[in-house]
Amino acid sequence: MVQKEGIALVVSGPSGVGKDSVINALRERYNDIRHSVSVTTRAPRESEIDGVHYYFRAKAEFEAMIAEGEILEHDIYCNEYYGTPRSPLERMRREGINVLLDLTVKGALSLKESYPDAVLVFLIPPSEAALRERLLNRATESQEIIQTRLTESWEEMNSAFEFDYLVVNDDLLQAVRDIEAIYWAEKHRASRLFIDGMQ
Known part of the structure; x- marks a missing residue:
């Protein structure tokens, strides 16, 4: 059996829910899934590398990419742009490469409009207190930004029930296992496959 095209597996959820930890573990x-590197206008955190974690761009450059159709979807979050570059995602999917976003x-809901077969996973914090603690433990943002992120997160x-799957990120390993189960099921969905030699 051969996949018709690569799967777009989207992991989303409120800021501080642990998306980066889950994605890094996945x-x-x-080896058979590649990470789609997003473009953002926010400043890089100390450990982040341009082109690896994000493509860090000035707002004017990001807006030019939107105008040229190079950004597939974008969003403004805490006054900063975030978006998915169109060309790499389309190329990987055409080549049968599964892509993790x-x-x-x-942004996830917008992508689903362009790619109805995209698989959307919404990560949920175990509680509001846990989310607040995770944001405070980051120690990379001011109290004002943390409060803004908490308000926006809730x-x-x-939108959680507009997604295909909900996963509680209370325990990292369990959350990763839950998403693995989703990924393996989607890889074997009949509508995504054809049997070589059969029409």
């Missing part, structure tokens, strides 16, 4: 476990909630929870 990338370490699977880390998107904002709005507003985003209203």
Whole structure:
């Protein structure tokens, strides 16, 4: 059996829910899935590398990419742009490469409009207190930004049931296992496959 095209597996959820940890764990476990590197206008965190974690761009450059149709979907979160570059995603999917995307909630829903077969996973924190603690433990942002992220995070929870799957990230290993199960099931979905030699 052969996949018709690569799967777009989207992991989303509120800020601080642990998307980066989950995505990094998935990338370490699977050779057959590539991470889609997003473009953002926010400043890089100390450990982040341009072209690896994000493509860091000035707002004017990002807006030019939108105008040229190079951004497939984009969102503004905490006054910064985030978006998915069109060409790499389309090329990988055409080549049968499965792609893992880390998107904002709005960005994930926007991508689903262009790719109805994209698989959307919404990560949920175990509680509001746990989410607050995770954001505070980051120690990379001011109290004002943390409060803004908390407010926006709970507003985003209203979109959870527009996603295909919900996964509680209370225990990293269990959350990764849950997404692995989703990924393996989607790889074997009949509508995604054809049997070589059969029409």
